[in-house]
Amino acid sequence: MKRNGLKTMWHDNETTVDYLNFGVVADACASLLRQSRGEPISIGVSGGWGAGKSSLVKMIAARLETPLVPPEPGITNNQIPFVEHQYVVITFNPWLYQDFESARSALLQIVGDEVLKLVKGNEPLQKKGLDLLKRINLLRLAQLGGEAAITITTGVPVGAIGKAIGKVSRLWNAEEDNSKAAEDSKDGKEDEVSLDLKTYGFLNPAKPLSLPNEIHEFRLALEKILEELGITLVVFVDDLDRCLPETAISTLESIRLLLFLKRTAFVIAADNDFIHGAVKKHFEGTDITGFIATNYFDKLIQVPLHVPRVGVNEAKAYLVLLLLEREARAGAYPQDKFDQAKLDIPRRLSRSWLGETITSAFLHELVGSDTRLQKLMDLAQGLATLMFKSTSINANPRLMKRFLNTVYLRESLALPQGITLDIPALAKWHLLERYKEDLANTLSSMVSSENDGQVVALLQAEEIARDGGVLSKPFADDPFINEWLQLAPQLGATDLRPLLHLSRDTATRDFGDDNMTPAARELRDVLKVATSPNAPLSRAIAAVDSGQAELAMVKAWQGNASSRTWKAAVEMIILIEPCKVHPSLGKRAAGLLSLAPINALGPGIMPGLATQPWAKEVLKLWIEDSTIRGSTKRAIEAALRSNV
Numbered sequence: 001m002k003r004n005g006l007k008t009m010w011h012d013n014e015t016t017v018d019y020l021n022f023g024v025v026a027d028a029c030a031s032l033l034r035q036s037r038g039e040p041i042s043i044g045v046s047g048g049w050g051a052g053k054s055s056l057v058k059m060i061a062a063r064l065e066t067p068l069v070p071p072e073p074g075i076t077n078n079q080i081p082f083v084e085h086q087y088v089v090i091t092f093n094p095w096l097y098q099d100f101e102s103a104r105s106a107l108l109q110i111v112g113d114e115v116l117k118l119v120k121g122n123e124p125l126q127k128k129g130l131d132l133l134k135r136i137n138l139l140r141l142a143q144l145g146g147e148a149a150i151t152i153t154t155g156v157p158v159g160a161i162g163k164a165i166g167k168v169s170r171l172w173n174a175e176e177d178n179s180k181a182a183e184d185s186k187d188g189k190e191d192e193v194s195l196d197l198k199t200y201g202f203l204n205p206a207k208p209l210s211l212p213n214e215i216h217e218f219r220l221a222l223e224k225i226l227e228e229l230g231i232t233l234v235v236f237v238d239d240l241d242r243c244l245p246e247t248a249i250s251t252l253e254s255i256r257l258l259l260f261l262k263r264t265a266f267v268i269a270a271d272n273d274f275i276h277g278a279v280k281k282h283f284e285g286t287d288i289t290g291f292i293a294t295n296y297f298d299k300l301i302q303v304p305l306h307v308p309r310v311g312v313n314e315a316k317a318y319l320v321l322l323l324l325e326r327e328a329r330a331g332a333y334p335q336d337k338f339d340q341a342k343l344d345i346p347r348r349l350s351r352s353w354l355g356e357t358i359t360s361a362f363l364h365e366l367v368g369s370d371t372r373l374q375k376l377m378d379l380a381q382g383l384a385t386l387m388f389k390s391t392s393i394n395a396n397p398r399l400m401k402r403f404l405n406t407v408y409l410r411e412s413l414a415l416p417q418g419i420t421l422d423i424p425a426l427a428k429w430h431l432l433e434r435y436k437e438d439l440a441n442t443l444s445s446m447v448s449s450e451n452d453g454q455v456v457a458l459l460q461a462e463e464i465a466r467d468g469g470v471l472s473k474p475f476a477d478d479p480f481i482n483e484w485l486q487l488a489p490q491l492g493a494t495d496l497r498p499l500l501h502l503s504r505d506t507a508t509r510d511f512g513d514d515n516m517t518p519a520a521r522e523l524r525d526v527l528k529v530a531t532s533p534n535a536p537l538s539r540a541i542a543a544v545d546s547g548q549a550e551l552a553m554v555k556a557w558q559g560n561a562s563s564r565t566w567k568a569a570v571e572m573i574i575l576i577e578p579c580k581v582h583p584s585l586g587k588r589a590a591g592l593l594s595l596a597p598i599n600a601l602g603p604g605i606m607p608g609l610a611t612q613p614w615a616k617e618v619l620k621l622w623i624e625d626s627t628i629r630g631s632t633k634r635a636i637e638a639a640l641r642s643n644v
Helices: 023-035 053-065 103-119 123-142 147-154 159-172 178-186 211-229 245-258 272-282 290-298 312-329 335-350 360-367 371-389 397-417 423-435 437-444 456-466 479-486 497-502 518-529 535-542 546-559 569-581 583-593 603-610 613-624 630-642
Strands: 041-046 086-092 231-237 264-270 303-306
Touching: 023 041, 023 053, 023 264, 023 303, 041 053, 053 086, 053 231, 053 264, 086 103, 103 123, 103 211, 103 231, 103 245, 123 211, 211 231, 211 245, 211 264, 231 245, 245 264, 245 272, 264 272, 272 290, 312 335, 312 360, 312 371, 312 397, 335 360, 360 371, 371 397, 371 423, 371 479, 397 423, 397 497, 423 437, 423 479, 423 497, 437 583, 456 479, 518 535, 518 546, 518 569, 535 569, 546 569, 546 583, 569 583, 569 603, 583 613, 603 613, 603 630, 613 630
Parallel strands: 041 264, 041 303, 086 231, 231 264
Antiparallel strands: none
């Protein structure tokens, strides 16, 4: 079976493929647009970054572009009365125009261009379409300022505006002699074009220019054309919250020109918090309050619609469908079964209120007796629960997809290097380094060639968590870590060196002495036998950079693990002295220290540790541990008081 992770990555674009049960919301939104029957309507689709706004918008648009099927005779349970109506869908992304053109101008131009396409071949309407486009160009000029002000006042275009209008007017004038135009261009006369706006219908000398009147006439003209065409123009505005505040406000202002016209509808996708922030930024220096900023956006929106929050069940369904999609593309899961799963899973989600949740039995039934696929289903369940509880991912669809992309990318990098790792192991480790980096670094520092890459402390913690026991530091007091430890497979009995090798993009990883310079090896050996601070030790530490000093410190600490009593002050020299020369090593030293067996700690090591800034937080955690000896606790308290 050919499998290539690089060819089966998930793209990060919006999609109409529904893995999150958004179809119900898309149906409801499309129904609202249909039921408006030509009356103006505006719908706001709000949600945070990566929540699925763009995909939901695309699903709504797809439903409008699909003709509504008339109900069959005798069927009376249709929720929506059949209305034969034509919709023209425009999707506008202001982010694409940022720094290139005013978003306000771009939206008006796109609407004008679409109208011209619709009226093509209908001579009376085509003339009205051209008139509408002229009005749009006048409105675009009105917002340019400077040269535009002179142009609009005098009717004679000047500067860059004159050149632009000269070019555009030539295109419009079908009777113009093309050969003469070419000759003028060749002679360099193009820049000297002087056009009268009155000649080309931009201004009427009998009617003084009134911008409010022009806006009013533009709205009437557009409404009239849509009425004669018998269509409803639906504008989807997406990626508004990707824009700079100025672009976002400019887009909202352009929407205002088109809003609440008959036979128009707007669906605006944006993060509410971002829009409110953009409004406040726009009115910075004024007395505009957050309440007024909220009202500004709310006045544009008739129907507020929030992207459904992804719960544990939805997260399970999403991960399961992503994994099965990949397996189907690779030929490891029959396509017909995957197509059926895409029907069964949303159906089950829609009935979750009846207790029909995404369970192991349900998922195993989808994949049959294939044990590898069953493990993937179990992984999806475990990941979904943890990703839902993690504040840094919060079951965000985009982040979940990126997580899986990273895992499968590492799998594809493993194969050419002769590394064999299953996806559950890669995913479990990546979950830890992604959301609990400190613990991942602490555990990785305990991996060495001497113990075949296995971490005994991790294995013990996994067994305690599985049996419902009480965990000690650094695994204690964190429900996320407790559940992570129970996630299959157990990593404590696994050689972690391949995992860390593949994840070396996230931190410095070393499992033997191969990456150590001769000076670092010398420092490691000196640290292992050091009984007090001394000049040779200080010189050895200063002779290497912080990266090599970290390797030497970790290797020396691991090398002395079997003889460490946790009672003699001399044992802490391995951590204390390198951190004096390289303060950046404090975080790693604190991680190593935090793995101490609390009930074995003695008072003798506390005075020296209390003088080190990086160790104080660990000492405070030790005080709070109920298993610490009374004499040791008092020694810590005294040492901390004397070093305040």
